[in-house]
Amino acid sequence: MSDTPNSLFNQSLEKGLAVLRAFNAAQRTMNLAEIAEAAEINKSSAQRMIHTLEQLGYVRKHPQTKRFQLTPRVMEIGYNYLAADTLVDVANPFLAELAQVTGETTNLTEPDGLDMVYVARFVAPKFIPIHMPIGSRIPMYCTGSGRAYLSALPDQEALAMLQASDRQAHTRHTLTEIDAIHGQIVATRQRGYALNQEELFLGDMSIAAPIIGSQGLPVAAVHVVIPSSRWTLEEAERKLAPSVIECARAIRTSIRTL
Structure with a gap:
């Protein structure tokens, strides 16, 4: 919970x-005590919050187990963001073309704090090892899209974000040292x-390029998924990297014409 004094802040x-x-x-379902603990609030506050959210239709209580869970109405908030995000509309045809050219799954991610969030995705018909639906979050420090985004920031800002990251090893390949x-x-x-070679998930590699906004700073990244079962990183770099760069450039140009 925030402890910053602010008369306009609604706790x-x-x-x-x-x-x-x-x-x-x-934690797909929780009882009241578990909700209070997970949300880091007291049980009385949790009871008021969950009652209100239930009345508004965002959570429901199972009639037998008495445990609470989210309802599909929660998705309305995320959908409204995607519907209002001009970048997603602009990027979709280019992502679709990239998926067709490469034969692999393509994605658009946007920054949020120290993470990148999936906001668009075109899934190839071929097997991919990891399913990352819209709204999934991945850390910047150990992913292709994250490093692509960081590379387009001023160097000191990128370093500050690395220092603030919880740089844990997700696989034996994860780089955790700042240098x-x-x-x-x-x-x-x-x-x-940028490249990611199984640093977040085994079997999952990626090539990514930043999308630069009108102010000359990165606003997102596009990346193509490279399953290690079908590609070596060297082969993917040679065959796919130019298409990923071109996709990012095309999106950037289209943004500026809006």
Whole structure:
């Protein structure tokens, strides 16, 4: 919970959003005590928040287990963001073309804090090892799209974000030392695309390029998924990287014509 003094800040709204965010893949259903603990609020506040959210249709209680869960109405909030996001509309045809050219799944991610969030995705008919639906979050420091985004920031800002990241090892390939990750970001800046070689998920590689906005700063990244079962990283770089860079450039040009 926020402890910053601000007369306009509504703590009740903050608590309500904390309750909604408390539900996830690991906590699909919860009782009141579990909600209070997950949202880091007291049980009395949790009861008020969950009652309000239930009345509004964002959560429901199972009649037998008495455990609460989210309802599909929660998706309305995320959908409204996507519907209002001009970048998604602009990027979709280019992502579709990239998927057709490469034969692999293509994605658009946007930054939120120290993560990249999936906002558009074109899934190839071929098998991909990891399913990342719209709204999924991935850390910047160990992913292709994250490094692509960081590479287009001023270097000191990128370094500050790396230092603030919880740089845990997700696989045996994950780079966690700032110097090593920064080296990858510098290389990305020089060649125009970023690489991820099974640093977040085994079997999952990617090539990514930043999308630069009208102010000269990155606003998103596009990346293509490269399953290690079908590609070596070297072969993918040679055959796919130019198409990924061109896709990002085309989206950038289209944004500026709006």
